[in-house]
Amino acid sequence: MNPFKSNDELGQVIMNTPVNNPLLMSPYEFNQVMENSPIAYIPFGTVEWHGPHLPLGVDTLKIEAFTSKAASISGGIVFPALTWNRNTIRYVHGVRYEGVEHLCQQELPGNIHFIREETFENLVQDCVACCIDRGFKAVCVWSGHNAAALAEYVPQLNSRLQFMVRFCLAHDGKAIATDYSASLLVA
Numbered sequence: 001m002n003p004f005k006s007n008d009e010l011g012q013v014i015m016n017t018p019v020n021n022p023l024l025m026s027p028y029e030f031n032q033v034m035e036n037s038p039i040a041y042i043p044f045g046t047v048e049w050h051g052p053h054l055p056l057g058v059d060t061l062k063i064e065a066f067t068s069k070a071a072s073i074s075g076g077i078v079f080p081a082l083t084w085n086r087n088t089i090r091y092v093h094g095v096r097y098e099g100v101e102h103l104c105q106q107e108l109p110g111n112i113h114f115i116r117e118e119t120f121e122n123l124v125q126d127c128v129a130c131c132i133d134r135g136f137k138a139v140c141v142w143s144g145h146n147a148a149a150l151a152e153y154v155p156q157l158n159s160r161l162q163f164m165v166r167f168c169l170a171h172d173g174k175a176i177a178t179d180y181s182a183s184l185l186v187a
Contacts, residue, residue, distance in 0.1 A: 020071040020078050030077070037075025039138045040131040041067040044124075045081045046145040048099065049108035056110040057083070063144030070140070077136075082127070085113050086120040086149050113145075121153055129161060 022030060045060025055061065060081045067078045087099040098114045101107055115123070124141065131139045143150040 020068070020076060021080070022077055023080060025077075033075065033077055034135060038136045039071070039074060039076030039140065040136040041071055041076055041078040041140045041142060042124075042127050042131070043067045043078070043081040043142045044085055044145065044150060045083050046085050046113040047083045048111045048113055048145070059144035063142050066144075067140075067142050070142075076138075076140075079127075081144075082123070083113050084115045084120070084123065085145050086117050087114050087146060089114075117149075120149070121156075124150070124153060125157055125160065128157060132161065 020033065025033070043060070043063040043066075045057065045063045047056050048059065049056065050058050060083055064078070064081050067081075070076075071078045090097050092105055095105070097105065097107075099111060101111065128139050128141065141150060141154060
């Protein structure tokens with residue numbers, strides 16, 4: 001089922017996407033942004049159950065909004081959000097549950113984002129390394145889901161790559177800067 005009434009409506013949604021989205025930029029526009037503000041924003045979200053009243057992508061939509069706002073203030077390029085994330089795995093009576101599923105002891109519809117810890121860390125490292133290799137001077141990793149997992153990994157990443165990766169998370173409608181990102185956030 002197409003959620004848009006027409007292709008024109010879909011086009012309006014696409015056109016309202018921030019110009020700092022590389023999917024909609026020409027190579028010339030991309031280079032212009034790189035010359036003026038070589039900042040990469042890498043948002044991490046999820047596709048997961050948040051109750052029957054919210055969309056499955058609420059973490060992703062939230063973090064995309066925060067990174068777009070940051071880029072509208074500081075410049076830079078907001079990469080498409082990555083919805084694969086690590087999560088805790090718990091066993092209850094021998095049954096495997098991921099994330100909050102152990103609380104209700106059932107699989108929740110739409111929880112499609114769990115990857116192994118080492119896969120997640122490699123994904124983050126490879127994304128950041130690619131941005132560094134392509135000339136970004138600052139890389140801001142933002143989390144809309146399980147921020148603790150990303151926060152604990154960022155110092156290791158800084159050490160491994162010899163580059164200062166900044167980290168932010170979104171919580172209750174506010175961006176919270178960690179030690180690494182305070183210098184980039186502008187009120």
